Amino acid sequence: MKSPFESDEILAFRQSLVKFIEDEIVPHADEWDEAGDFPWELHEKAGALGVFGIGIDEEYGGLGFENAYMRAAMGEEFGRLAPGGVWASLASRNIMTAPVQQLGSEEIKRGPLSEIVSGRKGGALAITEPGGGSDVANMTTRAKRDGDDWIIDGAKTFITGGMKASYYVVGARTGGQGLEGISLFFVEEDFPGFSRTSVGKKMGWWASDTATLHFDSCRVPAKNMLGEEGQGFLAIMHNFNFERLGLAASMVGMAKRCLEDSIRYAQERETFGRPLIQHQAIRHKIADMSSKVDAMESYLNQACWLSEDGQRVAGDIAKLKLFCSKEHEWIANEAMQIFGGAAYLRGNMVERIYRETKVMSIGGGSQEIMRDLAVRQMGL
Ligand SMILES: Cc1cc2nc3c(=O)[nH]c(=O)nc-3n(C[C@H](O)[C@H](O)[C@H](O)COP(=O)(O)OP(=O)(O)OC[C@H]3O[C@@H](n4cnc5c(N)ncnc54)[C@H](O)[C@@H]3O)c2cc1C
Structure with missing residues (x-):
């Protein structure tokens, strides 16, 4: 069913991202992750697709508009499909361009900003x-x-x-x-x-x-x-909203991937003479994981809607990031458990996601700081 939150344009953007990640990143994911590096060419290909252009004026190579749903779709698909390190490297631009667009001189915007947005420079x-x-x-x-x-x-x-x-x-x-x-x-x-x-x-x-x-x-x-x-x-705090929304969206993507892979594995793997999925304890895990993924996604959509509506969202986004980091950590742990020993081996997406989960409750503002900010924004 088509999402009521997603316009045809955003859906098309999401589909082009999925194709890009599946064609350009997934086949090399393990190799790049083990090497701790990937070719610079990928930055430029991502730039050509518009990955760095949201919220940046067209004259500097951007898409010419801001859109929270689009940022969310991007974070989600990279989180679901790509190694976190590749996405973090690319997205280091997305967490720094907003103040440059809003506050930079014309000279900086015409020169460096357009180089960053194109992916030629980091x-x-x-x-x-x-x-x-x-x-x-x-x-x-x-x-x-x-x-x-x-x-x-x-x-x-x-x-x-x-x-x-x-x-x-x-x-x-x-x-x-x-x-x-x-x-x-x-x-x-x-x-x-x-x-x-x-x-x-x-x-x-x-x-x-x-x-x-x-x-x-x-x-x-x-x-x-x-x-x-x-x-x-003030500029730093405003900018954090983009970063935190993107991190929350990545967690939605990673959590979805944990759920998808867990269901597939539980259908294939047999123990005690029947597929894992037929054991009630595993079925309950899947039900809990699925309800948490739905809650994370709904909360993300609500934060996008508030943001698009022009409301003050710092507190909402802090709560969103906090909520997603707690729920995703739980989901990644359950996915590991469903896979058993197989999840302990490199090359398994669930293993990578589990390793890349902890940073989500620290980077871009820790859980403790998100709680403080949320309560302050409630006027308390
Ligand atoms: C992989 C990675 C990438 C990163 N990328 C960037 C980046 O690109 N740019 C950038 O600027 N930063 C980046 N960071 C830094 C990140 O934002 C910080 O790690 C984070 O804000 C926490 O700061 P800290 O590590 O210095 O912990 P500290 O501030 O030293 O805090 C330590 C612990 O104490 C808790 N704590 C602190 N104060 C309180 C309090 N008052 N009450 C209760 N608990 C408290 C914190 O929540 C944390 O758990 C990155 C971090 C990582 C791990």
């Missing part, structure tokens, strides 16, 4: 610091004015796509303590005083490069400040 969002990621308002990376430049000192870590990106949206303190002292900068990889090192091996998202960025008196032209001085925190 972009990354740099907020988290070695001293902490949850307490964004108290970040310590500092920028001081020096003539026509700002001089940035400090470090950022866990930056997805950070080793290969050419451009970064970086939060730094230009004023006093607290959220009013934070500004956003557009930093290029060849600015003097900028360097990066890899964080090393990760539990999941193997195909993605993750960096620590070092700013040692890094000189940034004043025209590369995004928006007004001291307005960075």
Whole structure:
């Protein structure tokens, strides 16, 4: 049955994504994941398909409109079909382009932004610091004015796509303590005083490069400040809505895949003389998993609807991300259990999803921080 939430345009976009992922990514998924890398060509192919263009004006190579359902369809299909590391690497752009589109100079938008949107160049969002990621308002990376430049000192870590990106949206303190002292900068990889090192091996998202960025008196032209001085925190918070919605959608996709694969396996695998699916304990697991997938998907659609309706959605999206991360973790665990030992072997999608589940309750704002934000947005 056609989804009442999905227009013909979004359905066509979803179908083109599924074809792209099945043709270009799935055949290489295990090889790329084990290698911890994939060809740059894929970034450009994804760019040509419009993967980085939602919310970006056409004159900079974007689709010319924002659409939450479209972001959700994209997150869902990549989550369902692709290794998390490949999607995280590609999507490192999608979590940094909104402030550039909204606050960047014409020069940045015509040059770097259009290169990022086309997939020719990489972009990354740099907020988290070695001293902490949850307490964004108290970040310590500092920028001081020096003539026509700002001089940035400090470090950022866990930056997805950070080793290969050419451009970064970086939060730094230009004023006093607290959220009013934070500004956003557009930093290029060849600015003097900028360097990066890899964080090393990760539990999941193997195909993605993750960096620590070092700013040692890094000189940034004043025209590369995004928006007004001291307005960075608001821009970061607004931007988080896109990232968190995308993460929630990926979890819906991963949870659906766990359910689909579990049903297929339970129909094929026999124990005690009959297919697993005929054992009541397994049937109950499938019923519970299915109801949770439906709830996650419905909640995602509600958040998209509120977002499209122009409502303040930070609290709703925080609750959505929290809910999806808890339910998806449970579903991935049940899928592992239904597969038994077979799920413990590499090359099984359920094994990969299980490994890539934990980051969903940490990255882009942890469960604890989502709870805090949700309650604050309730006015409490
Ligand atoms: C694979 C990966 C990719 C990432 N990509 C990016 C990226 O591209 N860009 C970027 O900027 N960041 C990125 N991050 C960082 C991510 O957003 C942070 O890890 C996250 O915000 C948590 O920050 P932290 O790890 O410093 O934990 P901390 O802030 O040190 O917190 C540690 C734990 O304590 C909990 N905690 C903290 N404060 C409280 C409190 N007041 N009450 C209760 N509990 C609390 C947290 O929830 C967490 O569980 C990435 C992280 C990972 C793992």
